[in-house]
Amino acid sequence: LLGNASIIIPAPYALFVFMLGALLDLADLPLLAFVSGLGAAIGELTGYVLGAAWRKALDEEKKRKLEKARKLLEKPAFPLIILMAATPLPDDVISLPLGLMRYPLWKAFPAFLIGKVALCLLLAYSGKLAFTTILVAFEGGGIWAMVGTAVAMVVIAVLLVLxxxxxxxxxxxxxxxxxxxxxxxxxxxxxxxxxxxxxxxxxxxxxxxxxxxxxxxxxxxxxxxxxxxxxxx
Known part of the structure; x- marks a missing residue:
């Protein structure tokens, strides 16, 4: 919830879901994804409320993203919200204009929920897969195989961030x-x-x-x- 409620200061909730996915049993991952996705979807309401209130203290970069989101919302909004919520794309560019446009909350929230649960499910299973891969690499190829796998994961994560x-x-x-x-x-x-x-x-x-x-x-x-x-x- 805090990870998505924070607009100015991001909180790395995805990292916690990834790590918990590695530690929990496989049967517990769907529940982890649902609870995490629900919290993330509720956190998105902060951007929605902020957009509805239309605070003028937004910088030019945020306004530019809002204009881009306005053009995107000319297409069907529901699948777009799901797409944005289910990817690492910045959610603020969609939740803020939804509030500005007074897009029905009863439509927006289910879309956020579906997208966030899907994202958290992917993160949880990715964490489990990564943890299992490291164990297999360690058992099969020794310490160097484990180091190589870890380095590859870090490189991929850095590329996604940059x-x-x-x-x-x-x-x-x-x-x-x-x-x-x-x-x-x-x-x-x-x-x-x-x-x-x-x-x-x-x-x-x-x-x-x-x-x-x-x-x-x-x-x-x-x-x-x-x-x-x-x-x-």
Missing amino acids: MDWDIMLEVIEQRGWRGLLSPSFMKRILLSTGRKFRRKEKEGKKEGEEAQETAEAGEERKESEEERPEEGQ
Whole structure:
């Protein structure tokens, strides 16, 4: 619920569902998916209510996404809501305009529920599959096979996080799902992912430099304060 109720500060609920899926018994995964999906769907109501209230404090980026969502909602809204809820695409771009447009809540909530339960079901079973795969790799190929599997999983997860979903959404709008198989789409995604990775790297380096400067300034201030009593004596 908190993972989807938070609009400005994201909460990684998907990671918890993934981890619980790895730890729980296979028979418990449908219940985990339903409970998690229900909480996530309820959390989506925050965006819906915010859209209905139409707070003017939205930034230009959010307004741009709202306009994009308005165009998307010209098509049948119910399956679109399910699609957005069942993918890693940002849900705010659909829940906010639904409130703005006063789309019936009795239609929107079931669609959110279906999509979120489907997503959580996929996450739970993926966690179980990943855990089982690591165990099998460890038993069959030793520690190096396990390390290779873990590295591959981390790489895939990083790519999913860095992928520009706005580009994917734009291609689907213009060319349909077949557009995702085109070389031009793959090129755009790779270039965008590379730019995001470099930007993240620069931001991390900048934060490290700022932290170092702050620490040095603190040490200088401390030394200055220690020198003052000596001068007074």
